[in-house]
Amino acid sequence: MPRSTLLPARTAPAGAPDSAPDTEAFPFEKERRRALVSRPSVSDSVFRSVAFTAGGITVAIMLAVGVFLSIRASDALGVAGFSFLTEQVWSPESRTFGIASVLFGTVTIALIAMCVAVPLALGTALLISEVAQGRLRSTLVTLVDLMAAVPSVVFGLWGVFFLQANVIPVASWISTYFGWIPFFRVSDASGAALSDASAFTSSAFTAGVVVGLMVVPTTTSVMREAFSQAPIGEREAAFALGSTRWGMIRAVVLPFGRGGIIGGTMLGLGRALGETIAVYMIISPIFTINWQVLKTGSNSVSALIALRYGESSEFGLSALMAAGLVLFLMTLVINFTASSIVARSRSGAESN
C-alpha cells in the first residue's frame, strides 16, 4: 500500500521538475574533490617545528649513545678482534681481555632471575586480573607499580645484609639433595663437595634471586595488561559452558595472553641483563666461567664496568666501552623483540 502511493509520485507528470534535483542530488561527483589543505597559522607551524625538534633530540640522544660507545670501543675492539668474545681474562693492560666469563655470568644471573621472577609474576598477574576484586585489586596494582620504583641500591642492601647470610641454608640444602644435577653441585678444585658456609654467600644464585625480585614488577604489569584484554565474551562463554575459573583461565586467558607472557618475560630478561648495582654489591667478582651457580664467585658485564671504570687507563676504558656496547646491543635486541611481541599480542588476532 505505501509502495503504490510512492511510485506514482515519482512517475507523476510533475516528474520533469522532479528529475532535475535527482541528478543534482550529488553535485560533487562531477567536480574534483575539494583539497582540504590550508595555510597553517604561525603558531601552528611554530608548534610543529618545536615538537618535531623535541622528537629529533630524543632520537639524537639515543643514536648518540650508540655512536659514542662504538667510537670509544673501536680502539679496544681493533686490538682484541674476535677473541673479545672468547677470552675469559680481563686485563686490558696486557692486551688480553674478553667478555666470555662476564657474559656467561650475566646470562646465568639473568636466567636464575627469570626462574624466580616468571612463576611469581605469572601467579601474581593472574591473581590481580582474575581473582582479586575491587579495592584489593587496585591496592595490589599500586603495590606492583610502587615496587618498580624502589631504587636498586635498596635491593642491593637487602641482598648483602639479609639474603647473603640467610641464603646459606637454602643453597646448602639444594646442593646436598640435588647435587647430582651438575649445576647444583658445589665442589672445590679437586672435586670434593664443599659444605663451608662461605662457599655459598656471594654466588650467582644469590644475585639472581635479588635481580629476580627486582624485575618481577615489570613482568607482572606487562602480563596483567595482556590478561586484562582477554575478551569478556569468551570468558562468559567459558563460564556459561560450565567451566570453573581455572578452566576459564586455561581456555581463554592464557592462550589470549600468550604474547604478553612471552613479551613480559623477555622484557624482564632485558632488565635483568642490565642490572648493575645490586649485582655489584652481592657477587664476588671472578674472571673464569663458573658452572656451579650456587658457589661463590660470578660476574656480570655491568658489574665489571662499575668495578673497573675508576682504575682504568684510556685503553682500559675503551675496553669497558666495548663491553658496554655488547650489553647495549644485547638488551636492545631482546627488548625490541619483546615489545614487538607485546604490541602484536594487543591486536586481538589470536582470539579468532
Added chain:
Amino acid sequence: MTFIPSPDSAPIGPRRRVRAARLDDRFNLLGAAAAGIALSTLIFGWFTPLSGGVGWTLVAFVSFIGFYALLVSNTSDFQEVKDRVMSVLLASAGIVLFGALVFVVAFTLVRGQEALPHLNFFTESMEKAGPLDGLEMGGILHAILGTLMQIGMALVITVPLGILTALFLNEVGGRFARFVRTISDAMTALPSIVAGLFVYSAIIVLITHQRSGFAASMAITVMMLPIVIRASDIVLRLVAGNLREAAYALGSTRWRTIWHVVLPTARPGLATAVILGTARGIGETSPVLLTSGVTAVVNTNPFEGPMISLPLQVFDFVKSPEPNMIARGFGAAAVLILLVLALFAIARLIGGRAPGDLTARQQRRVGAASLRDLQRITLQHLNAPNVITQTATDPHQKESSS
C-alpha cells in the same frame, strides 16, 4: 500475545553472594594448613634425618596442597579440585611476592632507625666526621642537596623535552613520529650503566674534563626521559577525541586546541608521569657512580667538583666495614625510600583518574564558572538590547541604502 510482567510485581529474593567463601571452604583451608604443618614437623622431627627450615617449609607447603586437594575432593569433582588448588597456588605466588617486596622496604626502614633519630643526620655533611665517629657526628645533608640539585636539573630538561616529544607522537604524528616512538621504547631498555658510560665519554671526556653534578644530572636525564615520554604518551592518548574535534569545529588552530583543550585535560596525568619519572630517576645509582664522583662535603656548584647523591652515598657508606657507616648507609637508604614513597603518594593523589575526570571540588568550580558566564551573558543582553537589534538589522539598512 506476549505477556510482559510488570517489574513491580516480580518478587525479589535475597541477593546471592556468588563470590563469598562458604564456611566449609575456610575449614578446608585451615585443616589442610594444620595437617601440612603437622606432617612436615613429624617427618623432620621423628621419622627421617631430614633437617633445615627450607626443607620443612617446602614439605609443609607441598603436603598442604595435597591435603587441601583431598579435602576438596570429598565434596567436589576433579575440575573443581583443580580450580581450588590453582587458586591457592596463585594466591601463594602473590603472598610470596608482596611479602618479599614489603620485607625489602621494611628491612631498610627498620635498620635505618638507628641513624634517623639523630637530627644532625639531616643537618650536617660528612666533612668533619671520620669513619670511627659515632652517629651524633656527621650526616647526609650533602647527599640530600646533591640529589635535589641533580634531579632538579634533570627535570628542567626532561619535563619540556619529554612532554613535547609525547605531544609530537600524539598530535603531529606521521612516519617520523612512529620512528621516535620506537626509539623511545628502546631507550627504556637502556641499561643504566650504559647511560653512565655514554655521559662519561660524551660530556666528561669531551667537555667538562671532570666529574660533576651536571654530568650526573645528564645521565639521570637519559634514564628518565623515556619513562616520562611513555607515561605522557599514554595519558595524551586517553584524552577524548571529541574534545579535540569540538575545538577544531569551533575553528581553533591546532596549537590553540593543544594549549587550551588537550594539555589542561591531561594535566593531572602529565603531572603523574613526571612524578613517576622523578621517582625512578632519584634512585639511579650506577650512572651517577660513573659521572658524579664521591665527596663528603656540601657542593652547590653543579659544574665543578664531585657532587654526591643519596643512592651513591648509600653505596659508598655500606662499602665500609664500620658498623656506624653501615648504619648511616641504611639511614640514607631509608631517607631515599621515604622520598620515593612520598613522590608516589603525591602521584596517586594527583593521578589515578582518567583525563577530564574531575574531582567533586573541580566540578563545583567548573559549575560556578559556567554559572558566572551565564549571568554575564544575560546581563549583557539586558543592559544593551539595542546593540543586538542594531547588528541584526544592519544588513537591511545597507541594502536599502545601496
